[in-house]
Amino acid sequence: MQRSELPPGQRELGFFPRYGLFQYADRIERTPAPLRLLIDGAVGNHLVLDAQALSVLPRVAQASDLHCITSWSQRELAWSGYRFKDFYAQIVVPQAAPDPGVRYIVLHARDRYRTYFLLEDALADEVLLADQLEGAALNWEHGAPLRVVAPAHYGFRSAKHLSRIEFCRDLKRYRSPAMHWTEHPRARVACEERGRFLPGWIYRYLFRAVIPLVLWWYRRAAPR
Numbered sequence: 001m002q003r004s005e006l007p008p009g010q011r012e013l014g015f016f017p018r019y020g021l022f023q024y025a026d027r028i029e030r031t032p033a034p035l036r037l038l039i040d041g042a043v044g045n046h047l048v049l050d051a052q053a054l055s056v057l058p059r060v061a062q063a064s065d066l067h068c069i070t071s072w073s074q075r076e077l078a079w080s081g082y083r084f085k086d087f088y089a090q091i092v093v094p095q096a097a098p099d100p101g102v103r104y105i106v107l108h109a110r111d112r113y114r115t116y117f118l119l120e121d122a123l124a125d126e127v128l129l130a131d132q133l134e135g136a137a138l139n140w141e142h143g144a145p146l147r148v149v150a151p152a153h154y155g156f157r158s159a160k161h162l163s164r165i166e167f168c169r170d171l172k173r174y175r176s177p178a179m180h181w182t183e184h185p186r187a188r189v190a191c192e193e194r195g196r197f198l199p200g201w202i203y204r205y206l207f208r209a210v211i212p213l214v215l216w217w218y219r220r221a222a223p224r
Contacts, residue, residue: 006067006073007067007073007189007190007192008192008200008201009071009192009194009200009201009204010067010071010072010073010189011071011072011073012072012073012074012075013072013073013074015074016066016074016077016142017215017218018141018142018218018222019068019155019214019215019218020113020156020160020214020218021113021177021178022214022217023177024111024112024113025217025218025220025221026221027111027112028140028221028222028223029110029111029140029144029161030140030223032139032140032144032145032161033110033145034050034051034145035049035050035051035054035131035145035146036048036049036050036163037049037050037054037146037162037163037164037165038163038164038165039092039096039164039165039167040164040165040166040167041098041102041106041165041166041167041168042098042099042101042102042167042168042169043092043096043097043098043099043167044096044097044098044099045095045096045097046096047091047092047095047096049091051131051145053091054082054087054091054129054131056090056091057082057083057086057087057090057091058082058083058086059080059081059082060080060081060082060083060128061078061079061080062078062079062080062126062128062149063076063077063078063079064076064077064079064126064149064151065077065151066149066151066155066158067151067154067155067189068154068155068156069154069155069156069182069187069194069203069207070207070208070210070211070214071204071207071208071211072211077133077134078133078134078135079128079130079132079133079149080130080131080132080133080135081128081129081130081131081132081146081149082128082129083125083127083128083129084122084123084127084128084129084148085122085123085124085125085127087129088122088123092167096167098167099167099169101169102119102167102168102169103118103119103168103169103170104116104117104118104119104167104168104169104170104171104174105117105119105122105165105166105167105168106165106166106168106171106174107148107159107162107164107165107166108159108162108163108164108165108166109159109160109161109162109163110161110162110163111160111161112177113159113160113161113177114159114174114175114177115156115157115159115177115183116168116171116174117150117153117157118185118186119167121150121152121153121186122150124150124152126149126150126151126152127148127149127150128148128149128150129146129147129148129162130143130146130147130148130149131145131146131147141222142160143159143160143161143162144161145161146161146162147159147160147161147162148160148162151189152188152189152190153186153187153188153189154184154187154189154193154194156178156183156187157187182194182195182196182203183195183196184196192204194207
């Protein structure tokens with residue numbers, strides 16, 4: 001079957017690296033702890049969930065691409081996990097009782113990384129809470145024990161090492177882990193939403209220049 005074309009400004013990398021902001025390269029848990037997922041924010045009840053609590057949801061397998069905002073892509077990754085919309089409907093709504101005014105979710109990671117989604121974007125069919133990749137449990141490199149997979153959005157939205165989901169009415173208390181201008185409110189790949197103020201095609205050239213340095217930095221930090 002013929003592959004679909006890559007989105008605007010993307011190039012296939014050919015391998016799937018551990019990649020991210022420089023300050024997170026050294027924040028490595030070589031032996032990931034068991035899943036512990038906190039649900040809080042604008043909810044009636046805070047929840048602390050483990051792997052067994054999520055296992056009541058229907059498990060789905062999904063092959064999807066990952067597109068980094070810096071312009072590299074990895075195609076047809078085989079993920080397995082739970083649809084966020086099922087998680088929201090079957091666990092969050094009945095057990096946590098989110099406020100009707102909730103518009104955003106803020107994702108917090110074990111390494112202190114954070115990002116956010118519009119709730120309506122997170123409820124898309126293809127957004128997963130994934131715990132497996134290519135038929136095996138996630139390893140430390142790609143987000144163990146649980147990560148988000150959101151193929152329609154640039155990879156920085158697909159938070160790894162997920163530990164907390166905060167439901168919010170607004171983003172007044174949110175602070176970007178990077179420079180504010182680099183975090184587009186939607187970050188949709190098809191629209192090339194790479195940054196806040198300039199056209200997406202300009203950002204692709206700015207970001208592309210750092211790829212070799214980031215790859216080297218993360219290889220340097222890898223366990224030996």
